[in-house]
Amino acid sequence: xxxxxxxxxxxxxxxxxxxxxxxxxxxxxxxxxxxxxxxxxxxxxxxxxxxxxxxxxxxxxxxxxxxxxxxxxxxxxxxxxxxxxxxxxxxxxxxxxxxxxxxxxxxxxxxxxxxxxxxxxxxxxxxxxxxxxxxxxxxxxxxxxxxxxxxxxxxxxxxxxxxxx
Numbered sequence: 001x002x003x004x005x006x007x008x009x010x011x012x013x014x015x016x017x018x019x020x021x022x023x024x025x026x027x028x029x030x031x032x033x034x035x036x037x038x039x040x041x042x043x044x045x046x047x048x049x050x051x052x053x054x055x056x057x058x059x060x061x062x063x064x065x066x067x068x069x070x071x072x073x074x075x076x077x078x079x080x081x082x083x084x085x086x087x088x089x090x091x092x093x094x095x096x097x098x099x100x101x102x103x104x105x106x107x108x109x110x111x112x113x114x115x116x117x118x119x120x121x122x123x124x125x126x127x128x129x130x131x132x133x134x135x136x137x138x139x140x141x142x143x144x145x146x147x148x149x150x151x152x153x154x155x156x157x158x159x160x161x162x163x164x165x
Contacts, residue, residue, distance in 0.1 A: 082155065084111075084156040084157050086105070086107065086111075086149075086151075088103055088104070088158060089101075089102040090102075090162070093160070094163035094164065095162065095163070095165070096164070096165050097136065097138045098135070100132065101128065101134075101147075101149070102131065102132050103128060103131050104131075105131075106128065109154070110129065111149055111151055112127055112152060113128055115135060115145055115146070115147055116147075117143070117145060118145070118146070128149070143163075144161060144162070145161075145163075146160070146161060147159065147162050
């Protein structure tokens with residue numbers, strides 16, 4: 001009996017000593033996915049139908065848990081634009097044909113005016129060279145527009161919502 005117990009204890013010790021713990025790697029079980037690498041080295045990785053996502057700790061990049069993924073998106077190359085501090089009058093608003101821009105004191109550097117549609121497409125652009133400037137809007141359909149007055153050197157701007165009747 002002692003020999004059976006001794007063999008059983010030694011066998012269990014040998015088996016327990018050779019066992020290894022399971023680890024969770026950086027793997028995702030999904031139904032589809034791919035990795036695309038651009039010529040500049042930027043990688044885009046995507047997956048579809050994530051069934052299981054192992055627990056990962058990415059420090060500042062966030063973490064992933066079962067069935068959910070956290071995406072951290074960074075925007076590169078966008079500068080803050082400060083408000084243009086010049087007294088302006090834009091009238092009449094709403095307008096039907098002519099939009100007047102009146103500048104109290106024109107700075108030494110030229111100002112630019114841009115008229116955009118609501119999707120951001122530039123429709124008209126001009127340089128303000130006098131204290132009073134007119135923009136014809138007769139060729140534009142009825143709608144809402146954005147007038148942006150910019151000082152490109154100082155990186156400042158002021159925007160107005162314009163309604164064309």
